[in-house]
Amino acid sequence: MDANILDDISHADPAQRKDREERWAQVVAVSAALFAQKGYEATSLREIAERVGMLKGSLYHYINGKSDLLVHVLREAHSRGVLVLTKIAEREGQALERLEEVITAHAKYICTERVFTAGFIEAHRHLTPDRAREFDVAERNYRKAVERLIARGQVEGDLRDDLDPKVSALCLLGFLNSLHGWVKPASGLTTRRLCDHALAMGLGGLRKT
Amino acid sequence: MDANILDDISHADPAQRKDREERWAQVVAVSAALFAQKGYEATSLREIAERVGMLKGSLYHYINGKSDLLVHVLREAHSRGVLVLTKIAEREGQALERLEEVITAHAKYICTERVFTAGFIEAHRHLTPDRAREFDVAERNYRKAVERLIARGQVEGDLRDDLDPKVSALCLLGFLNSLHGWVKPASGLTTRRLCDHALAMGLGGLRKT
DNA sequence: ATTTCTACCAAACGCCCGTTTGGTGGAAGC
DNA sequence: GCTTCCACCAAACGGGCGTTTGGTAGAAAT
Numbered sequence: 001m002d003a004n005i006l007d008d009i010s011h012a013d014p015a016q017r018k019d020r021e022e023r024w025a026q027v028v029a030v031s032a033a034l035f036a037q038k039g040y041e042a043t044s045l046r047e048i049a050e051r052v053g054m055l056k057g058s059l060y061h062y063i064n065g066k067s068d069l070l071v072h073v074l075r076e077a078h079s080r081g082v083l084v085l086t087k088i089a090e091r092e093g094q095a096l097e098r099l100e101e102v103i104t105a106h107a108k109y110i111c112t113e114r115v116f117t118a119g120f121i122e123a124h125r126h127l128t129p130d131r132a133r134e135f136d137v138a139e140r141n142y143r144k145a146v147e148r149l150i151a152r153g154q155v156e157g158d159l160r161d162d163l164d165p166k167v168s169a170l171c172l173l174g175f176l177n178s179l180h181g182w183v184k185p186a187s188g189l190t191t192r193r194l195c196d197h198a199l200a201m202g203l204g205g206l207r208k209t
Numbered sequence: 210m211d212a213n214i215l216d217d218i219s220h221a222d223p224a225q226r227k228d229r230e231e232r233w234a235q236v237v238a239v240s241a242a243l244f245a246q247k248g249y250e251a252t253s254l255r256e257i258a259e260r261v262g263m264l265k266g267s268l269y270h271y272i273n274g275k276s277d278l279l280v281h282v283l284r285e286a287h288s289r290g291v292l293v294l295t296k297i298a299e300r301e302g303q304a305l306e307r308l309e310e311v312i313t314a315h316a317k318y319i320c321t322e323r324v325f326t327a328g329f330i331e332a333h334r335h336l337t338p339d340r341a342r343e344f345d346v347a348e349r350n351y352r353k354a355v356e357r358l359i360a361r362g363q364v365e366g367d368l369r370d371d372l373d374p375k376v377s378a379l380c381l382l383g384f385l386n387s388l389h390g391w392v393k394p395a396s397g398l399t400t401r402r403l404c405d406h407a408l409a410m411g412l413g414g415l416r417k418t
Numbered sequence: 419a420t421t422t423c424t425a426c427c428a429a430a431c432g433c434c435c436g437t438t439t440g441g442t443g444g445a446a447g448c
Numbered sequence: 449g450c451t452t453c454c455a456c457c458a459a460a461c462g463g464g465c466g467t468t469t470g471g472t473a474g475a476a477a478t
Binding site: 019020023054055057058061 | 424425426427428429
């Protein structure tokens with residue numbers, strides 16, 4: 001079933017494999033760009049195929065259905081975003097410093113890798129529960145890591161301890177993701193300044209005054 | 210063209226008018242619920258008509274096209290949300306207090322009127338620029354009002370003045386709207402507690418320490 | 419030289435969408 | 449009692465979608 005994507009292809013010679021992989025990467029990249037720009041539903045296979053230079057039916061040599069594209073786009077997004085951020089959150093050290101790092105990295109990711117951050121919420125609607133689980137788990141892990149960070153910050157005395165860590169984590173991540181909605185490249189706001197601003201506002205509500 | 214919706218109907222007798230208006234309100238309410246739940250594109254006229262108890266073609270006695278429904282849903286949402294919040298933001302008084310009121314009211318609106326807050330971003334994609342303008346203007350007015358409030362709070366000495374009011378306003382409103390993404394009714398979190406939390410986090414980053 | 423394989427084309431399929439058209443039953447107006 | 453009007457039905461329309469099927473040109477393998 002998943003042969004086109006997942007099967008071992010070591011029996012193919014290197015030249016063929018490279019061709020196919022390059023083409024496939026191109027397809028995923030184009031899909032990511034279009035999904036980000038117009039949303040998953042509003043993007044047609046015809047349009048994707050056109051930008052890659054083939055007919056829509058030919059895409060089925062790479063996929064078994066449209067949602068395969070979504071899965072692979074989301075996987076790339078997660079490997080660049082959520083997974084990296086989770087690792088940062090789980091590093092050793094003073095909680096407050098870790099949290100600052102996470103917030104800044106998250107904001108930076110949102111600003112610079114715009115292609116991969118759009119429509120995550122929309123995306124879940126278009127995946128069957130079992131295909132979505134993979135991403136749900138990753139996102140939950142990240143959220144939990146931030147939650148633990150906040151709790152530790154409270155214990156260490158840097159963060160106010162009258163706020164529930166879970167709700168705080170949800171608020172913080174929601175806030176950071178919301179940056180995507182209005183931050184535009186070339187809006188006269190440098191990434192650097194935006195990250196500083198996000199840090200000030202994201203952390204300001206958590207810090208002990 | 211717009212006869213079904215906008216025309217003067219004073220020549221109809223009261224009984225008829227009431228019937229029609231009640232039916233129309235029902236259609237809008239059902240549309241709002243479905244748009245919120247599944248999104249605009251994913252909601253079919255067939256589905257809307259079914260819940261109201263008619264066939265999809267019959268909806269065209271009330272509308273001239275599907276997007277009419279979106280416009281009317283958004284109008285109702287704006288009149289309950291953005292317009293109310295703008296008025297609060299523009300009242301007289303100490304800026305900090307006003308801002309607290311706005312944040313709390315905004316958070317409360319998001320939590321209690323869930324039907325009308327979903328898919329605002331998606332919505333814009335499905336309206337022609339001239340039909341969207343109405344809503345763009347209202348949202349901009351609100352944002353500007355909050356921006357002025359923050360600027361005044363800085364002058365009055367309650368808010369830190371090293372943050373750009375415009376960026377701060379965008380961050381704050383983005384944060385508040387992001388609550389919609391994860392706040393669920395009956396999640397064991399009362400509206401009251403959520404609003405307090407949102408206030409603490411939203412204001413914490415702006416306040417002078 | 420023949421076979422095999424691969425990347426892709428060309429064309430059709432069924433589905434469901436938003437929209438249009440023409441009609442119908444029953445209440446309201448004269 | 450006849451006409452008018454109105455809310456709605458019944459059925460079709462064209463179109464775009466995701467998907468399937470069968471074929472083909474050309475390189476690689478034997």
